[in-house]
Amino acid sequence: MVSIPLSPFDWAIMIIYFAFIAWMGFYLKKFTKTDDDFFLAGRRNSMWVCGIAFMSANMGSMEVIGYAGQSIKYGLYAAHFYLIGAVPAMLFLGVFMMPFYYHSKIKSIPGYLKARFNESSRVFNAAMFVVNMVLVSGIAMYLQALIFHTFLGWNWDLSIWLSAAFVALYVTLSGLLSAMFTEILQFFLIWAGILILPILGLVDIGGPAAISHALSEGYKTLWSTSGSPQNNPMYITWGGLVLGLGFAIAFGYWTTDFLIIQRAFSAKDLRSARMTPIIGSYFKLLLGAVVVGTGLIALVLINDPSSGFNLLMENGKVNYDSVMPLLMRRYFTPGLIGVGVTSMLAMFMAGMAGNMSSFNAVWTYDIYHSVINKKASPKKLLSVGRIATVSGILLSIAGAYIARSMPTVIDYLQAISSMFLAPSVAIIILGMFWKFITPKGGLWGMLVGTIIAVALFIAQEIKLIPVSFVIPDFSGADAQSYMAANFWRAVWAWLISTGTAIIVSYLTKNKTDEELRGFVYGLVDMNEAVEEKVVLYKKPEFWAGVTLVIFVIINIVLW
Amino acid sequence: MEGEKKGMRSIWYFVGLIMFAIGLVELAAGIYDFFFPPKETVRLANLHANIWWGILIIVAGIIYIIKNKNKYVGV
Numbered sequence: 001m002v003s004i005p006l007s008p009f010d011w012a013i014m015i016i017y018f019a020f021i022a023w024m025g026f027y028l029k030k031f032t033k034t035d036d037d038f039f040l041a042g043r044r045n046s047m048w049v050c051g052i053a054f055m056s057a058n059m060g061s062m063e064v065i066g067y068a069g070q071s072i073k074y075g076l077y078a079a080h081f082y083l084i085g086a087v088p089a090m091l092f093l094g095v096f097m098m099p100f101y102y103h104s105k106i107k108s109i110p111g112y113l114k115a116r117f118n119e120s121s122r123v124f125n126a127a128m129f130v131v132n133m134v135l136v137s138g139i140a141m142y143l144q145a146l147i148f149h150t151f152l153g154w155n156w157d158l159s160i161w162l163s164a165a166f167v168a169l170y171v172t173l174s175g176l177l178s179a180m181f182t183e184i185l186q187f188f189l190i191w192a193g194i195l196i197l198p199i200l201g202l203v204d205i206g207g208p209a210a211i212s213h214a215l216s217e218g219y220k221t222l223w224s225t226s227g228s229p230q231n232n233p234m235y236i237t238w239g240g241l242v243l244g245l246g247f248a249i250a251f252g253y254w255t256t257d258f259l260i261i262q263r264a265f266s267a268k269d270l271r272s273a274r275m276t277p278i279i280g281s282y283f284k285l286l287l288g289a290v291v292v293g294t295g296l297i298a299l300v301l302i303n304d305p306s307s308g309f310n311l312l313m314e315n316g317k318v319n320y321d322s323v324m325p326l327l328m329r330r331y332f333t334p335g336l337i338g339v340g341v342t343s344m345l346a347m348f349m350a351g352m353a354g355n356m357s358s359f360n361a362v363w364t365y366d367i368y369h370s371v372i373n374k375k376a377s378p379k380k381l382l383s384v385g386r387i388a389t390v391s392g393i394l395l396s397i398a399g400a401y402i403a404r405s406m407p408t409v410i411d412y413l414q415a416i417s418s419m420f421l422a423p424s425v426a427i428i429i430l431g432m433f434w435k436f437i438t439p440k441g442g443l444w445g446m447l448v449g450t451i452i453a454v455a456l457f458i459a460q461e462i463k464l465i466p467v468s469f470v471i472p473d474f475s476g477a478d479a480q481s482y483m484a485a486n487f488w489r490a491v492w493a494w495l496i497s498t499g500t501a502i503i504v505s506y507l508t509k510n511k512t513d514e515e516l517r518g519f520v521y522g523l524v525d526m527n528e529a530v531e532e533k534v535v536l537y538k539k540p541e542f543w544a545g546v547t548l549v550i551f552v553i554i555n556i557v558l559w
Numbered sequence: 560m561e562g563e564k565k566g567m568r569s570i571w572y573f574v575g576l577i578m579f580a581i582g583l584v585e586l587a588a589g590i591y592d593f594f595f596p597p598k599e600t601v602r603l604a605n606l607h608a609n610i611w612w613g614i615l616i617i618v619a620g621i622i623y624i625i626k627n628k629n630k631y632v633g634v
Contacts (some may be wrong), residue, residue, distance in 0.1 A: 007588065009584055009585070009587060009588035009591070010588075012584050013581050013584050013585065016577075016580050016581060016584065017577070017581065020573075020576070020577050020580070024573060027568075028567070044632065049570060181570050181573070184570050184574060185573060185574060185577055188574050188577070188578060189577070189581070192578070192581065192612075192616055196608060196612050200602075200603055200606070200608060203603060203606070204602060204603060329601070330601060330602050331601055331602055331603055331608070332601065332608075333588070333589070333592055333600075333601060333604055333607075333608060333609045334588040334589075334591075334592055334597075334609065335584065335585035335586070335587070335588025335589055335592075335609035335613060336585065336588075336608060336609045336612060338581075338584065338585070338588070339581060339585060339612075339616075342581075
């Protein structure tokens, strides 16, 4: 493993960045009386502040480094994660769900489930969230270790433990106080680090035409090879993409992940809150172009033996996730390396700090305070929270080793989503839109859906069933259809959860309308949701429509 | 302090400051590289991307600083 020695200029950039973040934390403290005061900023923020913070919260190392690796494995099919797997759900959030969220009493998902259903639903969801967060944080930690390994040549164990130490330090020093403003700074830094990569890559391979020339149809189109699984590298059909990725996974993530949605709650008015995910959708499209474009450039280089470019090989296995750090190593000169490495550190820190603070809050309030020690004092809760953060980081180290053993981190991430996200989200959305679902219906729906999804995954991993077992339209190479299995597992989990919830709801007692007020669509006072009259080009619907047109054009052009 | 009386500086001002500072170091690295090229170079090092990318980041930073230097958010 050849490493790149960082120059004093590169170190200077990293030091400037961290010093600036620390200084900003102190500066902002002067103007903040309480955490809530700052975090919601008295609902004063503009749509741009909210939209950029919203997008920054999504731009973790997985979104950038992980999906570049996906492009090597799946070609242009990786772009679906930024298109059908993001845009429709983001627009739905902005246009339809945000008025409901903005005026409802919903502030966190476990809290919502307690109010909408019962205490058991809250605890079950919180437990699933904690498991999900540890596994996802493990992926982020592994990716950071990959940066240290690639750039500095450190061994894996040292890289993983050092990443953990970085997170512990950062979470201890930062806190929520400056989270949103830090995210905005990180957003610009991340772009400064990654935007230049595809530009240099395109110069190197001789322009976009080289991609089209070098790759087969399955690797350079979005839909034309999705009629039959064996024609495309993901071994998926359009049905699996639309139902699994576009619906079960994307709607789950974008419409119920409060780590992201909370950014919109700090908007100064409803129109700005609705514009938050819509502004985010434009950056999501741009991010997709940069990340997938970079991956495809690397694919062209890999196919050309004279380029001298190869992915990291470990124990005879190709490490797809190494593509972005290795391309940076190929093109970046001193100074640029500093910006590139700092941008990757920024992605990692932002993602992990958010993960760990959510882990801490859910464990302390929704599990410890709710089940283990109901009479805990605020002081006790504070110390439990601190222990939770340290434990969360240690558990994430275990998650990092699991992530390292997987084919690519995104294969693994989507497997996690299909088990721990899809069943809960099916019930959350059902509960939000249909008052018919009873407390027991909600709980049993989540429980049965999760158990079956986990059982299917474990059976697949221990080779009790083939990977293709959950895929209804399967006719491809079994081991290669890992991602297709993830999408379909999410669809089944969603359907089983929904079906169970409906059946149990028929048999059990429901809450009254009065008890559900504020928590179900149609039972929220939407009078305040009437927006001021604005000209057409200022309406969220207008800008959502523009995104939709761009989305359709991209899908047609790259069909 | 004047800042406290007026309120908090706009976040975009800070965005300008960090971009300016980082761009400046990147440009300095590019200029140093130009006059003292390292023995081992990377692909496309002849394009001196650190110079023009550094300049671009500096210009973006300056625009943000100038546009927002007098903007304060009331607290």
